[in-house]
Amino acid sequence: MGPAYTTAYRYYNDDINTKEIEKSVFDTILTGTARTYPDDDTYVTDSAASATALSSGIKSYNGAIAVDTDKKPVKTMLELAKEKDMLTALVVTSQINHATPASFTAHNESRRNYDQIANDYIDNKINGKLPVDLMFGGGTDYFIRKDRNLINEFVDNNYQYIDKLDKINTITQIPAIGLFDNIGLPYAIDSTKNHLEMMTKKALNLIDKQSDNGFFMMIEGSQIDWCGHNNDITCAMAEMHDFANSIKIAKKYVDNNPDTILVVTADHSTGGLTVGANHEYKWDAQVVKDFKVSARKLSRKLFKNDKLALEWDKYSSTPLTDKEYQSLKVAKVVDEANLFIAVKHIINTRSYTGWTTNGHTAMDVQVFSYGKGAEHFTGNLNNTDIAKQLIKFIKN
Amino acid sequence: MGPAYTTAYRYYNDDINTKEIEKSVFDTILTGTARTYPDDDTYVTDSAASATALSSGIKSYNGAIAVDTDKKPVKTMLELAKEKDMLTALVVTSQINHATPASFTAHNESRRNYDQIANDYIDNKINGKLPVDLMFGGGTDYFIRKDRNLINEFVDNNYQYIDKLDKINTITQIPAIGLFDNIGLPYAIDSTKNHLEMMTKKALNLIDKQSDNGFFMMIEGSQIDWCGHNNDITCAMAEMHDFANSIKIAKKYVDNNPDTILVVTADHSTGGLTVGANHEYKWDAQVVKDFKVSARKLSRKLFKNDKLALEWDKYSSTPLTDKEYQSLKVAKVVDEANLFIAVKHIINTRSYTGWTTNGHTAMDVQVFSYGKGAEHFTGNLNNTDIAKQLIKFIKN
Numbered sequence: 001m002g003p004a005y006t007t008a009y010r011y012y013n014d015d016i017n018t019k020e021i022e023k024s025v026f027d028t029i030l031t032g033t034a035r036t037y038p039d040d041d042t043y044v045t046d047s048a049a050s051a052t053a054l055s056s057g058i059k060s061y062n063g064a065i066a067v068d069t070d071k072k073p074v075k076t077m078l079e080l081a082k083e084k085d086m087l088t089a090l091v092v093t094s095q096i097n098h099a100t101p102a103s104f105t106a107h108n109e110s111r112r113n114y115d116q117i118a119n120d121y122i123d124n125k126i127n128g129k130l131p132v133d134l135m136f137g138g139g140t141d142y143f144i145r146k147d148r149n150l151i152n153e154f155v156d157n158n159y160q161y162i163d164k165l166d167k168i169n170t171i172t173q174i175p176a177i178g179l180f181d182n183i184g185l186p187y188a189i190d191s192t193k194n195h196l197e198m199m200t201k202k203a204l205n206l207i208d209k210q211s212d213n214g215f216f217m218m219i220e221g222s223q224i225d226w227c228g229h230n231n232d233i234t235c236a237m238a239e240m241h242d243f244a245n246s247i248k249i250a251k252k253y254v255d256n257n258p259d260t261i262l263v264v265t266a267d268h269s270t271g272g273l274t275v276g277a278n279h280e281y282k283w284d285a286q287v288v289k290d291f292k293v294s295a296r297k298l299s300r301k302l303f304k305n306d307k308l309a310l311e312w313d314k315y316s317s318t319p320l321t322d323k324e325y326q327s328l329k330v331a332k333v334v335d336e337a338n339l340f341i342a343v344k345h346i347i348n349t350r351s352y353t354g355w356t357t358n359g360h361t362a363m364d365v366q367v368f369s370y371g372k373g374a375e376h377f378t379g380n381l382n383n384t385d386i387a388k389q390l391i392k393f394i395k396n
Numbered sequence: 397m398g399p400a401y402t403t404a405y406r407y408y409n410d411d412i413n414t415k416e417i418e419k420s421v422f423d424t425i426l427t428g429t430a431r432t433y434p435d436d437d438t439y440v441t442d443s444a445a446s447a448t449a450l451s452s453g454i455k456s457y458n459g460a461i462a463v464d465t466d467k468k469p470v471k472t473m474l475e476l477a478k479e480k481d482m483l484t485a486l487v488v489t490s491q492i493n494h495a496t497p498a499s500f501t502a503h504n505e506s507r508r509n510y511d512q513i514a515n516d517y518i519d520n521k522i523n524g525k526l527p528v529d530l531m532f533g534g535g536t537d538y539f540i541r542k543d544r545n546l547i548n549e550f551v552d553n554n555y556q557y558i559d560k561l562d563k564i565n566t567i568t569q570i571p572a573i574g575l576f577d578n579i580g581l582p583y584a585i586d587s588t589k590n591h592l593e594m595m596t597k598k599a600l601n602l603i604d605k606q607s608d609n610g611f612f613m614m615i616e617g618s619q620i621d622w623c624g625h626n627n628d629i630t631c632a633m634a635e636m637h638d639f640a641n642s643i644k645i646a647k648k649y650v651d652n653n654p655d656t657i658l659v660v661t662a663d664h665s666t667g668g669l670t671v672g673a674n675h676e677y678k679w680d681a682q683v684v685k686d687f688k689v690s691a692r693k694l695s696r697k698l699f700k701n702d703k704l705a706l707e708w709d710k711y712s713s714t715p716l717t718d719k720e721y722q723s724l725k726v727a728k729v730v731d732e733a734n735l736f737i738a739v740k741h742i743i744n745t746r747s748y749t750g751w752t753t754n755g756h757t758a759m760d761v762q763v764f765s766y767g768k769g770a771e772h773f774t775g776n777l778n779n780t781d782i783a784k785q786l787i788k789f790i791k792n
Contacts, residue, residue: 003399003429007760010431011439021433023776030776033399033426033762035406037417043407044677062677272670272750276757281440281458283758354668354757356750361672362679364403366429378774380419380426 001224001240002269002363003033008233008353009240011275011285025244025251029264031374032367034383036268038062039069043362047225048111050267050383051103057387065099065108065117073107077387080394081216082126087133087174087207089215091199093185093242094222095139096177097121100267104218105131118142122153130157133174134206134217136199138181151177165193168202174210187223187294189238196221197245204253216394219246227294228270231344231355235294236273247368254371261373261393265386266365277354287351290317295347299340303332318350397620397636398665398759399429404629404749405636407671407681421640421647425660427770428763430779432664434458435465439758443621444507446663446779447499453783461495461504461513469503473783476790477612478522483529483570483603485611487595489581489638490618491535492573493517496663500614501527514538518549526553529570530602530613532595534577547573561589564598570606583619583690585634592617596642600649612790615642623690624666627740627751631690632669643764650767657769657789661782662761673750683747686713691743695736699728714746 006026014021038049039059046062053059055076060068066076078088090101097118099111106120118139124131140163143150151161160176162168165185168178178199185195200219207215221243227235247264254260275283291298292315305311308328312320320328324346331342348355367386369377376389402422410417434445435455442458449455451472456464462472474484486497493514495507502516514535520527536559539546547557556572558564561581564574574595581591596615603611617639623631643660650656671679687694688711701707704724708716716724720742727738744751763782765773772785 003760004757007431007758011433011758016437021431027431027776030429031774033429035403035417035423037407041412042678043681044672044679046677272668272673272752274668274670274752274757275759276440276755277668277752279754281442281755282438283440285439354752356668356670356673356752358675359672359677361400361670361750362403362407363671364399378427380423 001221001243001266002273002361002365004269004273004275005224005228005236005240006366008273008275008283008285009237009244011283012237012288013241013244014285016286025247026264026366026368029251029262029368029370030366031369032378032381033364034265034367034381034386035364036383037362044360045268046111046360047099047267048103051100053383054265054267054387055104057384057391059384063110063112065106065111066103067107067109071109076104077391077394078104078131078216078218079126080391081214082129082131084394085213086394087211087213087215088131089134089203089207089217090132090137091196091203091217092137092220092222093195094137094220094226095142095183096135096137096179097139097142098184098222100220100222101137101218114142115145115147118150119148122150130175134203135177136168136180136203138179138184140179141182143179151179165195165198168198171202171206174206176206184223184226187227187235187238187296188242189235189292189294190297194242194245196242197249200246200249204249208253208257219250221246225270228273229358230296231271231348231358232295233273233351233353234288234291234347235296237288251370259372261371261390262369263377263386263390264368265383268360269363269365270360271358272354272356272361274354274356277352278349280352282352284351287318287347288353291315291347295344296340299336299343302328302343303336303339308332397617397639397662398669398757398761400665400669400671401620401624401632401636402762404669404671404679404681405633405640407679408633408684409637409640410681412682421643422660422762422764425647425658425764425766426762427765428774428777429760430661430763430777430782431760432779433758440756441664442507442756443495443663444499447496449779450661450663450783451500453780453787455780459506459508461502461507462499463503463505467505472500473787473790474500474612474614475522475527476787477610478525478527480790481609482790483607483609483611484527485530485599485603485613486528486533487592487599487613488533488616488618489591490533490616490622491538491579492531492533492575493535493538494580494618496616496618497533497614510538511541514546515544518546526571530599531573532564532576532599534575534580536575537578539575547575561591561594564594567598567602570602572602580619580622583623583631583634583692584638585631585688585690586693590638590641592638593641593645596645600645604649615646617642621666624669625754626692627667627744627754628691629669629747629749630684630687630743631692633684647766654768656767657786658766659773659782659786660764661779664756665759665761666756667754668750668752668757670750670752673748674745676748678748680747683714683743684749687711687743691740692736695732695739698724698739699732699735704728
């Protein structure tokens with residue numbers, strides 16, 4: 001979520017019935033920016049290296065899950081918080097053992113070792129206790145396996161377990177684990193639920209009752225990045241909205257608990273998103289708002305349906321031009337992947353949204369902070385500086 | 397100069413002989429970010445609207461030179477400074493009547509009315525005095541015209557005038573005007589001189605001796621944007637270097653004069669630059685450093701010379717691959733414009749540099765500040781907030 005994402009989100013979120021361009025929640029708490037380069041000569045980080053930097057204060061190689069360049073484990077702030085008998089929590093929309101949450105909880109030489117990483121959520125004991133008290137996200141495929149059923153082990157350790165987001169309010173205690181999908185949760189735009197907002201609200205409610213000794217919580221709007229990898233702006237903006245609502249809840253928590261610090265940042269930016277493209281001085285937020293589903297879902301629907309134009313009109317309030325219709329027809333003959341590309345081309349062209357890669361870029365990210373000690377997160381920081389300061393707070 | 401430019405510059409400027417990635421001067425003084433949208437529904441500003449916002453605190457339409465949406469003149473901070481009998485100065489690498497400096501000095505419904513705008517540099521009297529005491533930049537084409545010779549009028553008003561940058565040290569007094577080219581100055585990379593650095597040093601030396609009543613100076617690294625419009629990364633990085641050196645001089649001035657405030661920002665970002673592109677997790681700064689001239693100059697040289705590969709080797713330390721050679725050969729047959737595109741394609745592909753437009757984008761820009769009152773330029777600001785605060789300083 002580099003600065004192009006928060007810029008785009010402000011205009012996407014703008015109330016067009018007012019002359020004013022409303023600030024987003026991000027605008028109200030920006031305090032600095034951060035350098036994200038990993039410990040090699042590429043300058044472009046992946047999620048594992050940057051999450052390791054953000055969890056431990058140590059730069060590592062792309063792919064590293066809380067290990068240094070010698071592949072030795074590095075202590076994370078979640079582990080430190082647990083050592084101090086604080087409550088610990090992870091709230092994500094990816095699988096709960098994906099690179100970012102994993103880099104706070106597990107240690108592995110490769111982010112791809114998903115099963116080993118999931119095992120660490122039980123095995124990485126801190127003073128004899130499990131590392132994370134509260135977990136919301138996806139990932140049953142990795143936690144309920146033939147070789148090992150980690151959920152049973154959590155239950156044996158007195159964790160309450162649920163697998164339906166609708167039933168999140170049946171959770172009455174910490175420790176608890178809620179895994180709401182096989183891998184990641186659905187895109188926010190393709191769902192009726194604001195997943196991250198719901199999970200954040202519940203997690204903070206639960207924490208609030210039991211956090212006499214303090215707490216550390218890591219919340220990730222995981223799929224902003226996934227939509228970015230797809231170069232899908234409608235998908236990305238809906239994820240940003242869910243994330244913004246989650247931040248609003250966290251901000252309110254800080255207002256009610258002024259001894260709390262909220263820090264928001266990104267591990268990197270994705271897709272080379274630019275707000276404006278193709279030589280026009282314009283970005284058309286209305287086009288983005290016009291689409292009711294992700295480009296992925298739209299292409300799937302179009303691929304399965306013979307009446308292309310009619311199907312399109314179910315999900316977009318602006319009908320296809322002849323040229324657009326032809327481009328989809330030609331792409332559909334090849335395969336669904338080509339149709340996906342053609343659909344995105346229409347959305348990006350109509351809205352003047354630019355992308356330069358399916359991967360990440362080196363762009364500095366923003367740092368937002370709110371609450372007690374927010375003044376430590378100003379200026380241009382190294383991403384490791386953010387971790388070092390938070391670790392100081394946990395230690396003292 | 398959006399955040400992609402300062403990110404890229406840090407890595408371009410990195411000393412590869414040290415393990416550490418050195419901070420750039422920008423990194424040492426970042427304090428916030430700014431929203432740049434103009435007063436219409438495009439979200440993407442041009443230089444005139446944003447310079448008007450930065451000079452007056454008022455948002456206007458794209459093309460506006462210090463006039464509001466009703467095309468009525470708005471008071472600029474340079475005019476306010478002059479009313480207060482402060483010294484005023486403009487230092488730019490574009491023509492001195494280009495959109496940015498013009499929006500501090502002149503009033504016009506269109507940035508394209510270059511001659512009318514130049515006339516304002518004499519005619520826009522403040523309390524009977526000319527608006528700007530010291531000017532360095534380009535633009536003799538607009539100031540020495542058949543219908544009016546403004547330089548003669550400056551001389552009649554006791555301005556010292558020079559037209560050679562090499563002779564800048566012959567200027568011994570304010571008022572003075574130095575116009576060093578017909579329109580803009582040459583690109584820094586195609587010149588042996590660091591134009592902006594030289595002009596900044598001289599301007600601050602002159603000001604220092606005569607500024608008993610305070611001063612306002614606007615310095616612009618004008619051609620960072622021009623290289624961005626060309627999607628030419630080697631050109632842009634050399635301009636960034638000249639600008640960074642100019643900021644270092646200004647910072648030193650503030651160190652020696654702690655009652656001074658230095659504020660650095662951008663009017664907008666250009667080109668949709670991304671640091672990393674084409675699916676690789678990498679940006680290759682070394683490739684950018686390998687080129688000794690701008691892509692524009694390189695294509696001109698290649699177009700005029702029959703021995704493509706030999707000519708290429710004069711300006712790049714990495715020889716052409718067969719595929720690259722063929723792409724240049726094919727483009728050269730069409731025309732120089734096509735060759736220019738082909739040359740840039742090679743540089744951008746080799747270095748993993750992305751671009752999405754020849755125009756501007758809506759991306760928030762960074763705000764850097766240093767010296768007395770720097771704490772007023774923190775958080776996410778509207779670009780007009782920057783002007784309003786500086787105007788407060790001038791008024792009080």
